Amino acid sequence: MTEKEIKKTSTQSPSVIPLKAKFRVTVIFFIVLAFYLFSSFKTESSITEFIDGIGNMGELFQKFFPPNLSLFQAIWPALADTIQMAIIATTAAGILCIPLSLLAANNVTTNKILYNIVRFLLNILRTIPDLVLAVIFVALFGIGALPGIIALVIFSLGLLAKLISETIEAIDMNPLEAMQASGANTIQTIYYAVVPQVLPQFTSFVLYVFEINIRASVVLGLVGAGGIGQILDQQIKFYEYPNAMGIIIIIFALVVIIEYISTKVREAIV
Amino acid sequence: MMHNLPPKPKRSTFKTVRNILIGVILAGIYIWTFMGIDIDFAKAVDRMTNNYARIIPKLLDPDWSALSDVWAAMVETIYIAFAGSLMAAILAIPLGFLAAQNMTNNRVLTTIGKWILSAIRAFPDIILAILFIVVVGPKPFAGVLAIAIGSTGMLGKLYSEVLESIDTNVVEAMEANGANKLQILVHGILPQITPEFLSYAIYRFEIDVRASTILGIVGAGGIGTLIVFAKMNRNWEEMGLILLMIIVVVTVIDLISTQIRKRLV
Structure with missing residues (x-):
């Protein structure tokens, strides 16, 4: 240099x-x-x-302001509807996603074509916003909780199946191979080798999707799919802003409480 | 054979009691749910059989003559999502620093930061849109604000997690060498966090594109406006095109952004 x-x-x-x-x-x-x-x-x-x-x-x-919180009694039925819709939708999605997530995991579904088709369908499912699904189902089934529940199920199915199939793909394959080597059939292998490894994550993801569904079902009523959103929509259309703010604050409290509980449970599980 | 070892008796009774309790609570929740929910299945099925032919085949047969309108609305949706995400990506930086334990070194400030962020996250985007429509009127700007504020909650939380996981050795070494706070920030912290901050901001943009597609349902601009019109006019062919447009555009944006994020981190 x-x-x-x-x-x-x-x-x-x-x-x-x-x-x-x-x-x-x-x-x-x-x-x-x-x-x-x-x-x-x-x-x-x-x-x-x-x-x-x-x-x-x-x-x-x-x-x-001041938000009208005294209407809590009046809106409680709609609020309960909202929670119940989320519970039913999450349960249904939790059950339906099991076969789908097995099909979308490349270590369980070794058939490349089937795996890619399921993945593709799940990706498409997740791109359609829940509120758009709700608009279509309200047109199909009429105003009420049912179209809201179906919209939530379909939307959360895509998300849940993706999350759980990723968990399944990350499991330890040794127990599976050991079971297959000792002659277990597919169902037995899944039940004894896959389920114990996936269950904690599965519960945690279901709770996570429940949180998302609560937030989604709150607004489904805006398109007529049941729950608290319907009342909120009315109050805003009638320019009853203090009432609307009261409802928004109650929704906020509900979401915070449910998220807090769900987070604590998830921390305890995983 | 670890699994065959008998568990400690005390823990075992605790576990059974706990499991029974969980079972009872869950059963209670489900009983409450199914007693409370009011669904008239017969009526719904009846309506569906009537409406099916009027809606589903038309959804699958998009009305291509509306393509230019739908495309324009989709482009507006992307503008809303982009402007909102970028605002959020910037707004979330101070909040992320505030909520990161190792940046503030102050429990009270950190807790306040975390509370602000989770409070923001508790509001559904569409409710924020309703609020902002009242403030600025029913136009895309309300959507931009809703996206900006709504995304700040999640981005701030992710940013604070990135900040909490940085390598503090670099920071300590710089402190020991007499660097001032600004120098530490620019040369010690920023290079570590920039790729991940950008990656999360792009990820949030993906979510925001999805979120913006429905803002129009409450009047905050974008393709949701067309959804409302198509629904009111029972123009299901156009609805089919809108759906197709959303699926294609969201998928393409997801693919591009995943590629960019792979190269960033």
């Missing part, structure tokens, strides 16, 4: 990130920024509007 080179390296602070990467990051940054500016232009959401919006927060408080 010549003296000049040494001087050069010592004066220039050595860059951890190579120049090419820096250039690329800068370009990506500007693309993201440009697309953001374009998006906010298209959705008419500018910084000034946001500040206006914050200014409107005062207005919001005036409209929504």
Whole structure:
């Protein structure tokens, strides 16, 4: 190394990130920024509007407060409906997902074609928003809890089957092989080698999906699929904002309580 | 043969009592559920047999003449999701730092941060959209705000988990060398967290695209607006196209974002 080179390296602070990467990051940054500016232009959401919006927060408080919490008694039946819908949907999805998740696990379903078809169907299932499913089922079955439950089942089925099939794929294969080697049939192998390994995760995921279903069933009523959302929708349409805020706060409390319980149970299981 | 060892008797009785208790509670919940839920199956099945032919075949036969309208609405949905996600990705940074135990070194602040984040997460996006529609009116901006606030809860939590898992040796070494707080942040912490922060932000964008598709149902812009119209006009061919559009676009965005995230982390 010549003296000049040494001087050069010592004066220039050595860059951890190579120049090419820096250039690329800068370009990506500007693309993201440009697309953001374009998006906010298209959705008419500018910084000034946001500040206006914050200014409107005062207005919001005036409209929504004081929230009317005294209607708890009146809305309890609808709230109970919401919880019951979530419970039924989660149970149904929990049962239905078992065969599906076995089919979507590549260590149980060794048939590549079948495995890929099931995976593909599950992925499609998860892309359809639950509220859209609810709109269609309300048209099919009429207003009530049933279309809401079916929408929740279908939506949570995709999610649950994906989570559980991933758990099944990660299990220890040695017990399975040992059982197959000693002549157990498929059902026996699944029951004695797969179930004990998957059960804690399964319970935890079912509870997690229950949390999601509670949050989803709260809003299903907005499209007529039963539960508390229906009342919330009415109150907003009648401009009864204090009542609406009361309902929103009650929903909030419900979600927080159920999430707290479910998190504690899940921590105890896994 | 660890499994054949007899368990300790005391624990065993505790377990049986616990299991019986769990069983009783579960049975109680299910009895309450099935007694309480009010479903008229006969009527529902009756309606379904009447409506089936009017809806399902049409859903499977999309009305391609509406393609340009549906595409425009889908693009608006993506704008809403993008603007909202980016806002959330930035808003979540201070909250993530606040909720990370090793960043604040203060139990009270951390607890406050975690509480704020879980409070935000408890609100369904669509309820936030209803609130923001009252504030800014029924337009896409309400959707953007709903997505921005709704995503902040989850992103903030994920950010704080990333921050709590960073390698503190680097930070300690820099402190020992006399680096100030800003230097530690820029050279010690940021390089460790940036890829994961970006990865989570992109992941949240995937979720937000899905969430934005329904915001229009309450009037907050995007393709949901068309869903409401198609439902009101019983235009199930258009609904079929909307569904197809949502499935294709969401799948494509998921694929792209998974690829980007694989390269990031």
